[in-house]
Amino acid sequence: MTPKRDKQALGQRVLARFREAGAQEIAPDILLPAGDLLDLYGEDIRARAYVTADPIRGEMMLRPDFTVPVVQAHMTNGAEPARYCYLGEVFRKQDIGETRPEKPRDSEYLQCGFELFSRDPAADAEVFALFHDVLARYGLRAETGDMGLMLDAIRGLPLTEARSEALLHHLWRPRRFARLLDRFSVPATARDFPEATVPWAGLRGEAEMTRRIVRLRADAAVPPLAPVWSERLARLFALRAPAPEALPALRELAEDMPAIAPAVARIEARMQAIAARGIDLGGVIFDASHGRSTMEYYDGFTFSFLADRAGWPPVASGGRYDALTRVLGRGRAIPAVGGIVRPGLLAELEGLA
Amino acid sequence: MIRLGVPSKGRLMEQTFEWFAARGLRLSRAGSDRDYAGRVEGAEGVSLVLLSAGEIPRELAGGRIELGVTGTDLVREKLAGWRDVVTEVAPMGFGHADLILAVPECWRDCRDLDDFAAIARDFRAEHGFRLRIATKYHRLVRAWLSAHEVADYQLVDSQGATEGTIANQTAEAIADITSSGETLRANNLRILEAEPILRSQATLFAANGAMGPQMQALLRQLGLRS
Numbered sequence: 102m103t104p105k106r107d108k109q110a111l112g113q114r115v116l117a118r119f120r121e122a123g124a125q126e127i128a129p130d131i132l133l134p135a136g137d138l139l140d141l142y143g144e145d146i147r148a149r150a151y152v153t154a155d156p157i158r159g160e161m162m163l164r165p166d167f168t169v170p171v172v173q174a175h176m177t178n179g180a181e182p183a184r185y186c187y188l189g190e191v192f193r194k195q196d197i198g199e200t201r202p203e204k205p206r207d208s209e210y211l212q213c214g215f216e217l218f219s220r221d222p223a224a225d226a227e228v229f230a231l232f233h234d235v236l237a238r239y240g241l242r243a244e245t246g247d248m249g250l251m252l253d254a255i256r257g258l259p260l261t262e263a264r265s266e267a268l269l270h271h272l273w274r275p276r277r278f279a280r281l282l283d284r285f286s287v288p289a290t291a292r293d294f295p296e297a298t299v300p301w302a303g304l305r306g307e308a309e310m311t312r313r314i315v316r317l318r319a320d321a322a323v324p325p326l327a328p329v330w331s332e333r334l335a336r337l338f339a340l341r342a343p344a345p346e347a348l349p350a351l352r353e354l355a356e357d358m359p360a361i362a363p364a365v366a367r368i369e370a371r372m373q374a375i376a377a378r379g380i381d382l383g384g385v386i387f388d389a390s391h392g393r394s395t396m397e398y399y400d401g402f403t404f405s406f407l408a409d410r411a412g413w414p415p416v417a418s419g420g421r422y423d424a425l426t427r428v429l430g431r432g433r434a435i436p437a438v439g440g441i442v443r444p445g446l447l448a449e450l451e452g453l454a
Numbered sequence: 455m456i457r458l459g460v461p462s463k464g465r466l467m468e469q470t471f472e473w474f475a476a477r478g479l480r481l482s483r484a485g486s487d488r489d490y491a492g493r494v495e496g497a498e499g500v501s502l503v504l505l506s507a508g509e510i511p512r513e514l515a516g517g518r519i520e521l522g523v524t525g526t527d528l529v530r531e532k533l534a535g536w537r538d539v540v541t542e543v544a545p546m547g548f549g550h551a552d553l554i555l556a557v558p559e560c561w562r563d564c565r566d567l568d569d570f571a572a573i574a575r576d577f578r579a580e581h582g583f584r585l586r587i588a589t590k591y592h593r594l595v596r597a598w599l600s601a602h603e604v605a606d607y608q609l610v611d612s613q614g615a616t617e618g619t620i621a622n623q624t625a626e627a628i629a630d631i632t633s634s635g636e637t638l639r640a641n642n643l644r645i646l647e648a649e650p651i652l653r654s655q656a657t658l659f660a661a662n663g664a665m666g667p668q669m670q671a672l673l674r675q676l677g678l679r680s
Contacts, residue, residue, distance in 0.1 A: 143584065144608050148596055198597065201535030270575060274603035277571065294562045299642045301560045303620045305573070309580055313563050313573065 103448045108211055111451070112188045112444035115213040118235050119186035124215055127185050129170035131192075135160035138169060141398065141428065148196035163192035167214050168398070168422065169429065172437065175218055176430040182219035188212075188444075204412075207445070214419075216439030218426075225402040225421060226374035228438050232406065232417055233380055235442065239450050241406040241416055243384060245344075246391025248272075248420070249401045250351075250364040254337055257360020258330050260285060261323055263316055273393060282331055291321040333357050340389040344372050347387035371402060398425040402438060408450060416450075417442040455499050456664070456672055459513055459522035460492070462504035466656060469548045470523045477676045497672060508532075510659075515539050520664035521672075527553055527631060527654035531591050540659040544678050549656030551631040553591055556643040558620055558627075566647045567602055570627070574606040577626065588612035588625035591651075595629040598651045617641040 120126060132155070138146055150165040164170065167187055175183060192209045195202065215231060217224050233243060255268050264285050271277045294314055301307050337354050340347060348369055355362045368387070376382050392403035401421030408416050419440015427434035460481065461467050471481045481502050484491035492502025503519055510524035511532040523546070533539050557564050564573055577585040585607045589595050592609055599607065610625050617637055619625035631654065632638055635645065658678075660669060673679040 139608065140583075143605055144596055145600055145605075147592075147609070148600070196593075196597070197534040199530075199535065199537045201538040267572070267575075271603070271605075274605060277603040280568070297560060297562060299559045301558075302642055303558045303560075303626055304581070304623045305558075305561070305577055305585075305626055306580075307560075309576060310561060310563050313576060317563065 103445065103452050107452075108445040108448045111448045112211045112213045115235055115442050115444055115447070116186055116188045119213070119215045119231070122184065122186075122215065122231050124184040124186035127171065127174060127187050128189065129164065129167060129174060129187065131164050131190070132161045133164055133170060134158060135162045137173070137429070138162055138165065141169065141425070149193055151192050151194055164190070165193060166191055167212060167441065168216070168425070168439070171214070171216050171439075172422075172426055172429045175216075175435075175437075176426065176433060179218060181435060182217070182221065184218075185214075185216045185439075187214050211444045212441040213444050214439060214441040216437060218435050218437045220436055222370070223374050224436065224438050225371050226378060228419065228440060229375055229402075229404055230378040230380060232404070232419065232440055232442070233375075236406050236417060236447075239406075239408070239416070239447060241408055242386065244386045244388055244391055244405050244407065246388050246393075246403045247364060247368050247401060248392050248399050248403060250361055250368065250389060251338070251393065252400065253364045254334060254358055254361050257358055258326065258334070260326060261320070263320065264323070275393065282326075282334070286326045286328060286331055288325050289321045289323060292317060337361070338390045338393075340387070342387065344382040344385045344387045347389075348372060351387075351389075392420060398422045400424045404440065408446065413446065414443070416446045455501060456521060456668060457501050457503050457519040458494070459503045459505045459510045459519040459524075461507040461510070461523060463506075466507060466523075466549055467504070470546070470656065473546050473548070474676075479676065497675060499668060500672065511536075511540070514659055514661045517661060517663060520661050520669065522659050522661075523656060524659065525549060525551065525654045526657050527551065527591065527594070527652055529657075529659060530652060531594050534593070538662065540661055541665070543658040543660050543673065546656045546658060549654075551633045551654045552650035553594060553629065553631055553652040553654060554645045554650050555587070555595075555627060555629050555648070556632075556638050556645050559642040559644045561644075564646070567604065570646060571602075571604045571606070574604065578606045584608040585627065586610045586625040587627045587629055588616050588619040589629035590616070591629060591631075594651055617643060 135152060138150065146165065151163040153161050155161050171185055171187065188211065190209050191212050194208060195206050215228065217228055251272060252269060256265060258265065267281055268278060271281060340350055342350065351365045351368065355365045372382055392399050399420035399422055401423060403420035405415040405418040417440060421438040423434065423436045426437050460470050474481050478496050480495040482493050484493050492504050494500045494502050505513060507524045508528055510522040511529045513519045514522045515533055529536050529540060564570055574585040587595065587607055588610050590611065590613050595609060612619055616628045616630045619628060629651065638645065670679060
């Protein structure tokens with residue numbers, strides 16, 4: 102067991118690096134109002150975050166991550182561009198199923214983060230290069246992705262708006278997504294709706310149901326998606342290779358799927374900017390599905406740094422979350438990209454080395 | 455001493471007494487109907503503790519009773535990692551109930567969980583908050599919906615009269631225990647076409663920490679171990 106003091110000290114070292122990179126240190130609250138987090142993450146967050154109650158403030162959560170409070174702080178009184186860094190504990194509950202884990206995960210651990218709010222297109226490369234640099238001595242595997250690529254690929258499918266939106270919505274839920282795609286790929290069957298036998302009840306309005314029934318009836322007349330499209334999508338989602346091999350493969354895919362061409366150009370420019378900062382792209386994996394299993398709020402570039410140890414979470418992870426600033430900014434939005442390092446894992450790596 | 459926890463009230467207590475009587479163990483209340491002390495005849499070193507069925511999982515986990523009769527639903531909801539805490543000794547064949555997800559009968563467009571997921575998404579866009587499911591089985595329902603990748607919902611706590619929450623507009627759907635479905639129908643609710651979240655029945659549980667020779671002997675006497 103690495104003493105907590107050593108983890109703290111390592112966190113301070115990482116924090117100093119982030120400060121040198123021009124970040125202003127901030128210290129968000131540990132107790133956060135549950136409402137914003139629940140609205141953003143949904144019911145699942147209750148299984149992962151510690152919930153408590155305050156007699157006046159209502160339901161509160163022990164900080165499950167820093168992104169939400171940092172974005173909120175920036176949206177209230179930040180000037181742009183802005184660079185922030187922070188170091189502190191996050192608290193995560195493990196939702197246990199039928200058996201107890203042999204080695205329970207840490208319920209509280211340190212995160213040291215860096216967030217950049219800027220309209221500069223080179224911001225992705227700046228953040229990635231900073232993390233790459235800070236973590237260089239630990240021999241980690243760098244993986245990247247781009248949620249925008251997947252979202253654009255879906256938007257480019259010849260689907261009705263309703264079908265396209267359903268797929269976009271469920272991108273983060275792989276089985277539901279696959280089922281929808283399968284359903285859209287075969288001729289639709291018209292559905293019968295039983296006659297009303299009871300009076301209307303509840304807050305969901307009858308008009309809402311009628312609109313959905315109209316939509317479902319219209320959908321039954323829509324021709325199926327040609328199989329070639331789900332094949333192309335599957336090929337894209339399966340793409341995983343070091344960046345120098347992934348980029349030509351992406352260009353080739355873009356010939357069949359013109360909708361992803363702008364995203365591919367964006368990824369190429371980003372990789373070039375990363376290379377220009379002295380990083381060997383041969384050691385940077387591009388995985389088209391990276392980020393699909395992580396937090397729903399990333400909508401562009403994503404990255405993680407992984408240690409070659411069974412059962413370990415990423416040592417560092419991050420990405421672009423422009424949409425989140427729109428949701429939390431109540432009308433205002435600003436492009437944002439950032440990430441966190443887990444100093445505790447670095448300390449363990451140093452202890453093991 | 456083996457302490458046996460049994461539900462202290464109603465049909466569940468009577469059926470438990472009958473189940474043990476059929477296996478040669480006579481359980482009874484010590485005195486009047488209001489007395490929660492119990493008596494055991496037919497086995498040495500066994501005492502009876504009458505408890506609320508909802509508290510039996512916790513008492514087993516806390517080592518304050520060694521055997522307990524309660525519903526599988528309560529054990530799974532209340533004990534995280536329950537298999538490492540208690541052992542299912544015998545399903546008892548009564549107290550059958552399913553934990554189900556039900557929606558208003560008037561939702562003619564909601565047949566299965568796929569419909570439900572789509573409606574939840576529409577509801578959130580329309581009302582600006584997530585569709586509410588009233589339940590007291592928070593862990594079980596959340597884990598089940600998460601396994602089925604349903605996202606746009608929230609749970610609201612309801613410890614009783616859950617079927618009424620929809621008419622009162624404090625929830626849009628409910629997840630509750632039902633045996634005959636009668637109360638659901640009376641409240642114009644319909645069970646979604648899906649396997650129940652859980653099929654529950656009264657079950658005899660033993661604390662994992664109490665599986666010594668004395669316990670083995672008692673279980674053999676009851677015909678539950680050869």
